[in-house]
Amino acid sequence: MKIVVLSRNPKGYSVRRFREAAEARGHTLTVRSPLKFSMYVAQGDPDLTYNGKEFADCDAVIPRIGASITQFGTAVVRQFEQMGVFCLNTSTAISVSRDKLRSMQILSRHDIGIPDSAFVRGKEDVLPAIDALGGVPVIIKLLEGSQGVGVILADSVNIAEAIIETLQSARQNVLLQKFVAESKGKDIRAFVVGGKVVAAMRRKAAGTEFRSNVHRGGSTEAVTLDAEYERTAVQAAQIMGLRVAGVDMLEGIDGPQVMEVNSSPGLEGIEGASGVDIAGAMIAHIEDQVLFPDLDLRQKMTSKSGYGVVEFTLGPDSPLANQTVEGSNMRDQHEVLVMSITRGGNVIPTPRGDQAMLPGDVLLCYGKLLTLRTITPEPVKRVKKKKKIEL
Ligand SMILES: Nc1ncnc2c1ncn2[C@@H]1O[C@H](COP(=O)(O)OP(=O)(O)O)[C@@H](O)[C@H]1O
Ligand SMILES: [Mg+2]
Structure with missing residues (x-):
């Protein structure tokens, strides 16, 4: 594969590691400054030049867009996306994660602790x-x-x-x-690649400093995350739509509090602390994705009108509760396919006919909307947790 890293820092540790990992796997890697591209936007023919010259094709892009050039940098990534090139993080996910308010707003409706x-x-x-x-x-x-x-x-x-x-x-x-005072100048950085935490570290602020960033003199140590921290990191990355993410979590009294989800997390501190070959994991993930690109399943499967995809938790009163997949006759009589069952955090993909469906299971189903409507629970109305200020 030909891999292009979009970075203004070709000599930095992270880019050096991408090159080593890519070459070790038989790929070629070039580093291009995002600011030297020009984008040509024409119907059916999006194009790019680099330093004024036609840009040769590539198979994958690793965007490392600095905060000072988010707008131009994400426009370059978007242009690659329009040209059908696989980008390790998408332009949309990069822009959303850059904005701390926007990120907190999006995370706030999910089961993710935030300050x-x-x-x-x-x-x-x-x-x-x-x-x-x-x-x-x-x-x-x-x-x-x-x-x-x-x-x-x-x-x-x-x-x-x-x-x-x-x-x-x-x-x-x-x-x-x-x-979050109880975190005491410490935080956890979890490095997520393709829906898995590949490495994690604890950062400790220097002296009386409360910010634990490595750039502020913070020190690092390897940690093994407990299940709640791991789940939070993986889901936060997924909600933000990032395939590669550095998820920063404070250690609050009630568990992890996500402060930030970084789209271009640095490798130096965390590879050093954990000893994990993160660059290798990123290149391996690119190989998988270029072979089997992500597709929007919902969009594909709802293109026939009257059919759709739903995910819901099985209530004790549901007609499917305590039935087997085959016994429920969903597929043969009602044109509904149970694609997966999630039970206690474990996924059972393509469940067999004799698989039981229990109350509390999360079912992912595809099929006729008319039937899906009769088996899914009513949407729950939002209840305000606590009224904080009397007006
Ligand atoms: N709400 C908070 N409570 C306690 N410490 C915090 C809080 N928010 C940030 N910090 C500290 O400041 C550091 C930097 O904050 P962060 O939001 O990650 O900004 P940056 O993008 O500059 O890294 C964190 O790593 C953490 O140590
Ligand atoms: Mg941070």
């Missing part, structure tokens, strides 16, 4: 927001900061208001976030 956060504009809204987050000290974050720059701990309301006012006057949007 409570608030986004306000008016000066008069700052104080109620700080109260709702449990008071000071409170974290203030630039929406698009990285390497710890733009993450501030404010000890008092006055300081918080002054910082927010200053940043807003400089046209910077900021996020307010609960300070």
